[in-house]
Amino acid sequence: MLIHRFVQDRSGNIVIIFALFAVTLMSVAGLAIDFQRSVSAKSSIQAALDAAALSGAKAVQTTSTNKAKITSDAQAMFSADILLSNTSLDCPKPTINVDTTKGLVTASINCDLPTVFGGLFSLEKMSIGASSTAAIQVSNLDLVMMLDVSGSMSGSKLADLKTAAKDAIDILITPYSKDRVRIGFNTYSTAVNVGDYAKAVKGDNYNKNSKLKNCVTERDGIAKFRDDAPKSGKEMTEIAKSTNGNAMSCPESSLEPLSANATTLKNQIGKLKANGWTAGHLGIAWAWYLISPDWADIWPTASTPLAYDETDTIKAVILMTDGEFNTYYQTAQGNSVQQSKKLCENMKKEGVLVYSVAFQAPTSGKKVLKACATSAEYFYDAKNGTELKAAYAEIASRLTNLRIAK
Numbered sequence: 020m021l022i023h024r025f026v027q028d029r030s031g032n033i034v035i036i037f038a039l040f041a042v043t044l045m046s047v048a049g050l051a052i053d054f055q056r057s058v059s060a061k062s063s064i065q066a067a068l069d070a071a072a073l074s075g076a077k078a079v080q081t082t083s084t085n086k087a088k089i090t091s092d093a094q095a096m097f098s099a100d101i102l103l104s105n106t107s108l109d110c111p112k113p114t115i116n117v118d119t120t121k122g123l124v125t126a127s128i129n130c131d132l133p134t135v136f137g138g139l140f141s142l143e144k145m146s147i148g149a150s151s152t153a154a155i156q157v158s159n160l161d162l163v164m165m166l167d168v169s170g171s172m173s174g175s176k177l178a179d180l181k182t183a184a185k186d187a188i189d190i191l192i193t194p195y196s197k198d199r200v201r202i203g204f205n206t207y208s209t210a211v212n213v214g215d216y217a218k219a220v221k222g223d224n225y226n227k228n229s230k231l232k233n234c235v236t237e238r239d240g241i242a243k244f245r246d247d248a249p250k251s252g253k254e255m256t257e258i259a260k261s262t263n264g265n266a267m268s269c270p271e272s273s274l275e276p277l278s279a280n281a282t283t284l285k286n287q288i289g290k291l292k293a294n295g296w297t298a299g300h301l302g303i304a305w306a307w308y309l310i311s312p313d314w315a316d317i318w319p320t321a322s323t324p325l326a327y328d329e330t331d332t333i334k335a336v337i338l339m340t341d342g343e344f345n346t347y348y349q350t351a352q353g354n355s356v357q358q359s360k361k362l363c364e365n366m367k368k369e370g371v372l373v374y375s376v377a378f379q380a381p382t383s384g385k386k387v388l389k390a391c392a393t394s395a396e397y398f399y400d401a402k403n404g405t406e407l408k409a410a411y412a413e414i415a416s417r418l419t420n421l422r423i424a425k
Contacts, residue, residue: 244365246369
């Protein structure tokens with residue numbers, strides 16, 4: 020009888036079954052936790068790998084063709100990033116492949132993630148692989164920098180401007196960019212000195228015996244506020260005195276048409292000298308003329324501006340001042356600020372990106388530059404030389420296009 024009852028009693032089976040089920044449930048839950056950890060780890064690896072590939076591509080574009088150094092620097096960046104984001108991972112150095120011809124940097128890796136519960140199933144670690152390819156995507160770029168060389172820029176301010184402009188050139192013109200990136204600059208103060216291009220832009224108004232033969236002011240008539248070529252009644256003029264009674268004078272420095280020669284550009288910028296008042300609208304006008312396709316017959320062949328609608332092309336200007344736009348000549352066209360806004364409006368209608376930098380400028384100077392900028396994020400307010408250099412470097416970096424290819 021006792022034996023029969025023992026055989027019929029199954030209550031203990033339930034306990035055993037529940038215990039087995041609980042163990043299985045906990046194991047599955049543990050694997051789910053490990054799986055979630057692997058998803059998070061994969062994200063960390065991919066982010067660090069993308070950053071390493073991008074840094075390598077940036078090096079190819081800017082300063083380096085040394086594959087060994089690019090590889091070493093990219094690996095160091097990955098290691099630093101992964102250490103900060105996920106200390107549980109065991110990662111070797113990523114494999115870095117550098118193609119300086121195509122501008123591609125590929126990074127790949129396999130990392131191990133120790134499991135927390137996987138050991139229950141003899142799974143001590145999980146292998147996680149990832150890869151990333153960064154590509155240099157260099158658009159055609161026509162960029163002109165409008166440089167204020169008025170008297171208030173004398174001394175350290177002009178020195179800071181020279182450094183900022185040169186640094187921007189070095190960021191943009193590289194062995195990889197070749198002639199796809201061209202930069203020009205124009206200077207302005209009381210007027211604009213057009214140098215060797217004076218006869219071509221003045222036409223019948225050119226007087227080879229005049230002390231101001233290379234000096235120009237704003238245009239009037241149908242060409243005002245436009246980028247029409249200086250011909251057929253649209254030539255440049257020279258007016259003896261501005262509206263505030265200041266005698267017309269030219270800055271010693273002239274302008275430099277679009278060029279892919281960084282050395283030439285930097286050498287010319289190094290010669291800048293400051294003097295005179297601030298006819299900012301003239302600086303804006305000439306920045307526009309230097310990138311206008313309508314002026315193709317004026318500039319050298321290598322400096323011919325690309326068409327506004329050229330495929331894969333960026334056309335941009337960087338406007339800059341440290342003062343108030345206080346000098347103008349054609350009263351009927353409005354003051355310097357009013358003329359500046361009209362010029363900027365028409366330039367932006369052609370698709371030109373307008374960056375503007377105020378350098379220790381008064382409120383009035385900032386207002387006109389803000390109005391001229393393509394949008395609020397295209398305006399920079401530099402309070403010192405360090406911020407000026409940072410502004411130019413950031414603009415140059417924004418004009419440099421790096422992307423993750425896959």
